[in-house]
Amino acid sequence: MRVNPVTVRGINMDVLDRLPSGLTTVALACVLSASAVGSIAYGFGFRYAQALGDSELQSLKTTHAEQALATETANRVQLLQQVTRATETEALLYATVARFTEEKRQLQERIPHVTTQYIAAPGAAAVPIPRCVFTAGWLRDYNAALGVPASGSGTATTTSEKATWPAAGTDAELLESGVTAADILAHAQDYGVWARSNLAQLNALLDLNEKD
Structure with missing residues (x-):
């Protein structure tokens, strides 16, 4: 029965087994480090996009509130003029x-x-x-x-x-x-x-x- 080689983040572990022990350790460390950096980068990117979206949403809400206030003020002035x-x-x-x-x-x-x-x-x-x-x-x-x-x-x-x-x-x-x-x-x-x-x-x- 053939056992498929174990992979870590797309790296074939069978290839690592063929390397000298010192190089194997270094290669594995590089793989894990790259994986960690990718995860951190993804997390930063997601949080940045989320923060940017929240900021734009808040800006839109502020704009709508200012427009509503301006309309209400104009209507009040117009009503006062009519009276x-x-x-x-x-x-x-x-x-x-x-x-x-x-x-x-x-x-x-x-x-x-x-x-x-x-x-x-x-x-x-x-x-x-x-x-x-x-x-x-x-x-x-x-x-x-x-x-x-x-x-x-x-x-x-x-x-x-x-x-x-x-x-x-x-x-x-x-x-x-x-x-x-x-x-x-x-x-x-x-x-x-x-x-x-x-x-x-x-x-x-x-x-x-x-x-x-």
Whole structure:
């Protein structure tokens, strides 16, 4: 039965047996030394690669954390700017509506002066204004033009509903409505504040969206 020669790290031990005893010892020592050096070199290389990988991973984590912090800071700044702009817009809108209200108050004080007396010609004395009559039909049409629901109905009067209006010349058309010139002027002031306030709100919203 043939026995295969024993090998150490790829070195045939049968070859070593053929060497003189002194050389055998030296050769074996060299083989073991080379094997040990290879193992140490492998260990150093593995640890170096592992350390390099850990360093790159930590660097990547740091970069991601810095980017996340920068994004969060930018978002916070942007939100603060939006809140500031909204607050400024709201303050400006309130100031505008307050100005409209003050203008209306001043106009209300003038209503008696422009609805009770008039001068027929330059240099003439002021006399009471003749009574101005506004019929029920006039008041209905005035409200319909503004989209105000007709009395007793839940919807505004439209042209398509003209057939249901009272016939011309009837009491429902020609009776006095009780509305005076002062009433109409006061209504115009209320409507003006409402319309101008809505326009101011719309413009403020558009300006805010453009800034954002």
